[in-house]
Amino acid sequence: PRLSAMLLDSATTDMALFAMESIEGPKMDEALLRALPTSKVRTMIGIISALRTRRVQNATSALRPLVAHPDSAVATAAVSALGNIGTLTALEVLESSKQSIGPQLRGHLQDALLVCAGHFFKEGNKDRALALYKELDVEGAPIPIRSAALRGTIIADPGNASTLISATLRSKDVELHPTVVQLVKEMSGIENVRAVARTFPDLPPTGQAQLIASLAYHPDAEVQKIVVEAAASKNAEVRAAALRTLGRIGDG
Secondary structure (H helix, E strand, O other): OHHHHHHOOOOOHHHHHHHHHHOOOHHHHHHHHHHHHHOOHHHHHHHHHHHHHHOOHHHHHHHHHHHHOOOHHHHHHHHHHHHHHOOHHHHHHHHHOOOOOOHHHHHHHHHHHHHHHHHHHHOOOHHHHHHHHHHHOOOOOOHHHHHHHHHHHHHHOHHHHHHHHHHHHHOOOHHHHHHHHHHHHHOOOHHHHHHHHOOHHHOOHHHHHHHHHHHHHOOOHHHHHHHHHHOOOOOHHHHHHHHHHHHHHOOO
16 A cells, blocks of 8 residues: 555655566556556556566556557557567557557557567467567568567577578568578577578578678588588679688688
């Protein structure tokens, strides 16, 4: 009760939120939800932030109308909270708001869907996560969103990693190339790396050079052989990348 009273007093709101955000248990969730409808905008944003951090699953119904709140900061906080709550019900609210939200919130909605997809993957709902990533990685979407969605897809579906990486490096979406190159650098499991390296002949010269550069982080006989062959390429950019990679991993 004391914290609830402090929450509604503008002089102590911040202290109350700080405490309530970190105290575990449903009683704090209930207190935050009780205070939400009657709070002033500044306090409301703080409460929504606390609900987001706590991932209060039964907050979804209270947050639903706030996605359309006239104050954009409140609406943004509600969208972000739903994404981090990351349940199927929260996703349904986010999906249903796509046609009604204003353009200033679209980027925040996409960010929230990315966060939601990440929770689905971590919690074992791979299919739902992949469906969300696919929905976000579409032509015309902002490059940071597409890049994050592509990264999420490849991490969630490693069996198709080589196909996706090769397809990206063959595409005209050059802004996405750094994403897959970084993923090759980070890739674990030498068989996965070899599968990606074997796509080298199918790539255009720029894609070949980018792939060869990323292979410098994976010393392996088969990978090394592909790099050595690349050093004899007719393309100067590919040759230069191969020589730099050989300098890192050694040419045997």
